[in-house]
Structure formats: structure tokens, C-alpha cells
Amino acid sequence: xxxxxxxxxxxxxxxxxxxxxxxxxxxxxxxxxxxxxxxxxxxxxxxxxxxxxxxxxxxxxxxxxxxxxxxxxxxxxxxxxxxxxxxxxxxxxxxxxxxxxxxxxxxxxxxxxxx
Amino acid sequence: xxxxxxxxxxxxxxxxxxxxxxxxxxxxxxxxxxxxxxxxxxxxxxxxxxxxxxxxxxxxxxxxxxxxxxxxxxxxxxxxxxxxxxxxxxxxxxxxxxxxxxxxxxxxxxxxx
Numbered sequence: 001x002x003x004x005x006x007x008x009x010x011x012x013x014x015x016x017x018x019x020x021x022x023x024x025x026x027x028x029x030x031x032x033x034x035x036x037x038x039x040x041x042x043x044x045x046x047x048x049x050x051x052x053x054x055x056x057x058x059x060x061x062x063x064x065x066x067x068x069x070x071x072x073x074x075x076x077x078x079x080x081x082x083x084x085x086x087x088x089x090x091x092x093x094x095x096x097x098x099x100x101x102x103x104x105x106x107x108x109x110x111x112x113x114x115x
Numbered sequence: 116x117x118x119x120x121x122x123x124x125x126x127x128x129x130x131x132x133x134x135x136x137x138x139x140x141x142x143x144x145x146x147x148x149x150x151x152x153x154x155x156x157x158x159x160x161x162x163x164x165x166x167x168x169x170x171x172x173x174x175x176x177x178x179x180x181x182x183x184x185x186x187x188x189x190x191x192x193x194x195x196x197x198x199x200x201x202x203x204x205x206x207x208x209x210x211x212x213x214x215x216x217x218x219x220x221x222x223x224x225x226x227x228x
Contacts, residue, residue, distance in 0.1 A: 031213040031214065042218060055213065056215070091158060103149065103161050104216055106151075108158040
């Protein structure tokens, strides 16, 4: 079964520390998304890539967050420095563009707690 | 800007009853509609995708309809089971933006044995 793989699954870190989350999209998918889920805000889009190029990162706090795709098999989301309000579940998702859109598949999430 | 709403936020039904979950969206332009299931502490599992040119999709006990003129989608789950207890999320996908999804707040479903 092809799946989106995310690491780490769980992370507890102290405020001010750097956090890097990694995502391996499904082989052959050319769009990659980063979402954040909190109880208050629900699911919010942070950034997305098409063919490794960043298309929209307007949902991401630029002063501390950065997202990259070093190659087609790896997407990263970095927070530096981390703050308690960044505590959330971060989901990576991937899909394949087509004339009428295609199913988007989500990873299991990276559960981040910043203390 | 697309806005997606799911009402009610929570729903409780006895086992065997049919479930009807509602999703509304503000912009019916070139969007598809995807339904997901999320179990506590887990990721999102895709249930059904309705392409923008389609009216409905079916998979087993699940049927989802899309009415772009009214800005609504409905997910029907026939003969509900306790295992159907989960949060169900709908998302509008912007096809021109690589299927970028805008999510509703979800409906938390409890099916009582």
C-alpha cells in the first residue's frame, strides 16, 4: 500500500529549539501539502508544492517557519525558534495533478508539543 | 476565498440508523469535493472524491453527492455501525491550484450500540 510517511510521529521540545519535520510523499505524486491541525483552528494549509516548486506559503508564519523540497522524495517543514503556540499536529499530504483534480492522501501526522 | 462549513459539529445515532452528514461551501467554481474520516489520534483517511464534473460517488455503504448550484455536498452512510464512530471532514479542492484543500470543521459522529 502506497502511503505518505512522516517523521517524527511525536516530538516534545523546549521553547526556542529548532524542530524539523520530514515527509516522504507517495511515489509519482507531484503535489505536496503541509497542514496544521489544532482544536481551535481545525485544519489550516501552511504551504504547498507542485513539482517541487513552492506555490503558496501564505498560511505559514514566515519569521519562524520554512518549508522546502530538496528532492521529489522529501519535503521538510522547519520551525526555528519553536514556541508553545506551535503545539499542534502537522500533516503532510500528497497528490497528483490532473484535469479534474485527484485524491489527496494524508500521512499519519507529526504530533508536536512545545513546552 | 473559499469557506467550508459542516453542521452539526457532533451527531449521535443508534446503530443501524442511516447517517446524513452535511457540508456547504461558498464558491462553486472549479472545485472538487473530498470526504475524509479521522479517528482520534490518527491521520485523515480519504473516503470519497467527487470530481467537479460529477454529481455523486459511491463506495460500499457510503454515498456522497455534490450540488454545486446550491454549494452543498452530503455524505450518506447506510446502516451505521459502532465502527463508523469518528470525525468526518469535507474539503473543497481547488483544481487550478493542484487540488489545494480547504477543510470544514468536521462532524464528530458517535454510533451507539
